Amino acid sequence: MQKGRVIIAGHDLRTEPEKVRESIGIVFQELTLDRDMTVQEILEYHGRLYSMPKSQRQARVDELLSLVELEAKRNVLTRHLSGGMKRRLEIARGLMTRPNVLFMDEPTIGLDPQTRIRIWEYVQDINRQGTTIFLTTHYMDEADQLSDYISIVDHGQIIATGKPWELKNALGQDIIYLETSDNQGASNILEGLDTVRGVRDKSKGIIVMVNVDGTHLLPEIMEKLQKRGIKIRVVNLKKPSMDDVFVHYTGRELRDTGTEKTVVVKPGGR
């Protein structure tokens, strides 16, 4: 740690690092399973690392294998598991010690849609049972669906934090996309309207964020532009998504540069 202070589950990382380690679980971004151990042994090993007593370990292994639906694979070496199964096993491992706080670093990356949805369900289950989850993701729909709070991180700095609807509302009620014969002119005209919160340039057109119901405002806007002799070629109207929120705050399209990340926080019930 370079500077600042970290307090997790009431323990200061600087003064009580051991306590912090005991209260957290981690699901790493890359798979970190020993290929040469069985599913059960992976969980056993983890429980032993945290000095869990044997009876508790066994009960927990049974419970978690049923949660992530891997009972049938109990004695299978992890090298023989599919990608989704490995991920589920890692999630189970992260939960082995019943951590107060679980960190998940892009847990659904590279998974098929079905497995992804399944993992979302586990995450929500776990959260309901009282574990606070910090989840980083590049998938904005994932962030939107799962989180109670979202922080957008750009170049290592948190640039926006809020509940999903708060972040989306900050962009206005609706988003209108226009391609016209004179984008600059259109943008100047629309920025003057009270009902328009802001206008942003895109490569071929403009994005208009509006404060009111877009379905009613759109005909009005089109009429105004046509009166000034601006031809409209393309029109699109939509509700702001988390993708729009991300682009709005980071000022660029989503791409995997590794510098931007969304942190999703789901506080647990306890």
Next chain:
Amino acid sequence: MHKGFLTIYWRDMLRFVRFRTLLFTSLVQPALWLAFFGVAMSNNFDRLTATMPAVPGVRAVGYLTFIGAGVIAMTTLFTSLFGGTVLLFDKNWGLMRETLSSPLPRIHIIVGIGLSAMTKSFIQAAVIMVFGLLLGVKFFEGYTATQVLISLIGIALFIGAFSLGFLFLSAAIAITMESPEGMQAVITLLTMPFFFTSNALYPANSFPPVLRALSTINPLTHLVSGIRYFAIGSDFSSIGIRYTYTQGEAVTSFIALLIFATIMFLIARWRFTKVTVT
């Protein structure tokens, strides 16, 4: 007391017995050394020394018996020096993150892996001894059951201290290195001087002074002498040379091995505090 080192030990032994090939080769290889190199060299030496007058008044043992102890020591050296490789793989494949982010004190990783290398060395030594006795290695000749038992305990103590020392060295290298190839090269380079400046295969008495000095500080020499002391005796002759090794010298050798293990442990511990997980 935190028993975390047993967890590390459990995992390493699990992998050791799981991989039949690894288990099999690690047991057969030293036996083959004894069977091929031992028997071949033994025939040569015995013929060369047949004309030499026997040292009067002391028991003469054949070359096979002489290098029996050497092969046990050599196997322990190799097993222990390569024993740390698992840590390098764990580090490179991200497996070590789990262990390092757990509350387990890092020292337990070193101790756990050390104990498993020690166990492997014990198993190998036992196999070589049994195999050697079948081939005609004359260990424990004329010993009573109690003497054999005491000797076995003595040999185990020597092998234990020695294997811990080299495992700690290996762990320190593994945690510092980046690539398995690099580690392989470093360890192969290390085994040479240890092996050839010892008295494992031939007597060290007739070495030139520099080599002899190296041989005296070489832990492998101390292990070999210790095993010979317990398995053959304190006064014997082989290939026409008389060996005496007093109880005091045996104790000194053992202390030397303990000191070596302690220094290596401290180095390994220091290297482990430098490890960070990203």
